[in-house]
Amino acid sequence: MHLVSFRINGDERSLAVEPRRTLLDALRADLALTGTKKVCDMGDCGACTVLLDGRAVYACLTLAVDCEGREITTIEGLAHGNELDPVQRAFVEADAYQCGFCTPGQIMSITALLAEQSAPTEDEIRRAVSGNLCRCGAYQNIVKAGQRAAELVAATRTNGSNANGSRASAAAGAGDAPGGRR
């Protein structure tokens, strides 16, 4: 077993994990953060998307031991108490889901995009979620949610606070992350 320490959703955590344990299994089974979904478990669907140092990665392709000293953000880390994050609000407003199973991953991908590009084009939004499959075919409204999220994040920034907190600054300086998206 290896002891791995990281910062997750703002909290410092340490876990003893086998070297082969994926970040996805560590999140869901060891940390009870089940908002990150496990579907294909092989890098095909994007349901497990989380932020690692601000960049979207597939948690199923990321080893927990590779997260030593890193900053992880999961869907549970976006809301502030009962107040939804702007990207989460945008998905509700745009009715961008049906079963909702892909939604956490979609939201994390849009969050990573907006941390790097505050006014994305429709093509950039489509590219950002191109690694996130939606079996319900909610793609049109997912793109609308991305556009609405950009508006809400811009409004939040204009009001003097950064809706994405440390994720934005972390993204700016991050190198290539394991579990990187295709």
Ligand code: FES
């Ligand atoms: S669970 Fe499908 S990409 Fe990770």
Ligand code: FES
């Ligand atoms: S809303 Fe059902 S898989 Fe996307």
